[in-house]
Amino acid sequence: MAKVALVTGAGQGIGKAIAERLAKDGFSVVVVARHMDALQKVVEGIKANGGEAFAVTADVAKRDEVFAAVDQAVEHYGDFNVMVNNAGVAPTTPIDTVTPEDLQKVYSINVGGTIWGVQAAHAAFKKLGHPGKIINATSQAGVVGNPNLTVYSSSKFAIRGITQVTARELAEEGTTVNAYAPGIVKTPMMMDIAHQVGKNAGKSDEWGMQTFAKDIALKRLSEPEDVANAVAFLAGPDSDYITGQTLEVDGGMQFH
Ligand SMILES: NC(=O)C1=CN([C@@H]2O[C@H](COP(=O)(O)OP(=O)(O)OC[C@H]3O[C@@H](n4cnc5c(N)ncnc54)[C@H](O)[C@@H]3O)[C@@H](O)[C@H]2O)C=CC1
Numbered sequence: 001m002a003k004v005a006l007v008t009g010a011g012q013g014i015g016k017a018i019a020e021r022l023a024k025d026g027f028s029v030v031v032v033a034r035h036m037d038a039l040q041k042v043v044e045g046i047k048a049n050g051g052e053a054f055a056v057t058a059d060v061a062k063r064d065e066v067f068a069a070v071d072q073a074v075e076h077y078g079d080f081n082v083m084v085n086n087a088g089v090a091p092t093t094p095i096d097t098v099t100p101e102d103l104q105k106v107y108s109i110n111v112g113g114t115i116w117g118v119q120a121a122h123a124a125f126k127k128l129g130h131p132g133k134i135i136n137a138t139s140q141a142g143v144v145g146n147p148n149l150t151v152y153s154s155s156k157f158a159i160r161g162i163t164q165v166t167a168r169e170l171a172e173e174g175t176t177v178n179a180y181a182p183g184i185v186k187t188p189m190m191m192d193i194a195h196q197v198g199k200n201a202g203k204s205d206e207w208g209m210q211t212f213a214k215d216i217a218l219k220r221l222s223e224p225e226d227v228a229n230a231v232a233f234l235a236g237p238d239s240d241y242i243t244g245q246t247l248e249v250d251g252g253m254q255f256h
């Protein structure tokens, strides 16, 4: 039987590329986001390429909706093996502009959504009686503080913390928990940040993008597929002895 993976935030950008790649690798893929129309297009694309996929709507900030999505995955495919907590939001928030609403929204989606995803996946693995793999989206901005992104960047630092803690908690059962840290990826999220940072400085979107992209050693922006390649490794058997780690997929923005 094919292994089953669920990807949140799969309606566009990195999540869509991950869903497409995992389907190509033979997973039955459950694609999750808030809007069914975008998800249905992703499902149609995967099926047209010979893959298997199924769409479920959920707001990852809502614990019961995340649990319901995982339950639907198990019900539909009869198993559950990989959880990719990819959904996230990234408003541009120079420190003096941060509001309680920004904090509440970003933390409930980025941090809460990751915690609910880990919980729901763990509950399913326990019920099914086998371990699985949990993979969380952090960011290069969750490894090094990024100007203008106080709320987002700190939420992505938290996701590395959640990854390390839960990797230790779930290791005994054989479940691995890892994270991927993309760099500057050509998606609607990054285009919006570049636009806002450029606008705040009275400059262009390209200028805004360069404030983030200037340090990429490989000298090109990332495609969503670059990130999907790394997630495919974390979802597959070649990463079985890796847990609690963050795989930096940033073209060499920083070295440790
Ligand atoms: N684009 C980039 O340069 C980078 C992105 N990332 C991270 O990668 C992940 C994906 O980012 P992108 O594809 O660029 O973003 P995007 O904005 O293009 O796509 C995000 C997806 O998440 C969904 N989503 C947002 N809030 C949701 C919620 N409450 N419940 C369910 N779905 C929700 C959106 O509908 C969308 O489908 C995010 O966690 C982001 O923080 C990390 C580093 C760099």
Ligand SMILES: CC(=O)C(C)=O
Residues within 6 Å of the ligand: 090, 139, 140, 141, 146, 182, 183, 184, 189, 190, 193, 212
């Ligand atoms: C959006 C993001 O994660 C950046 C700029 O690293």
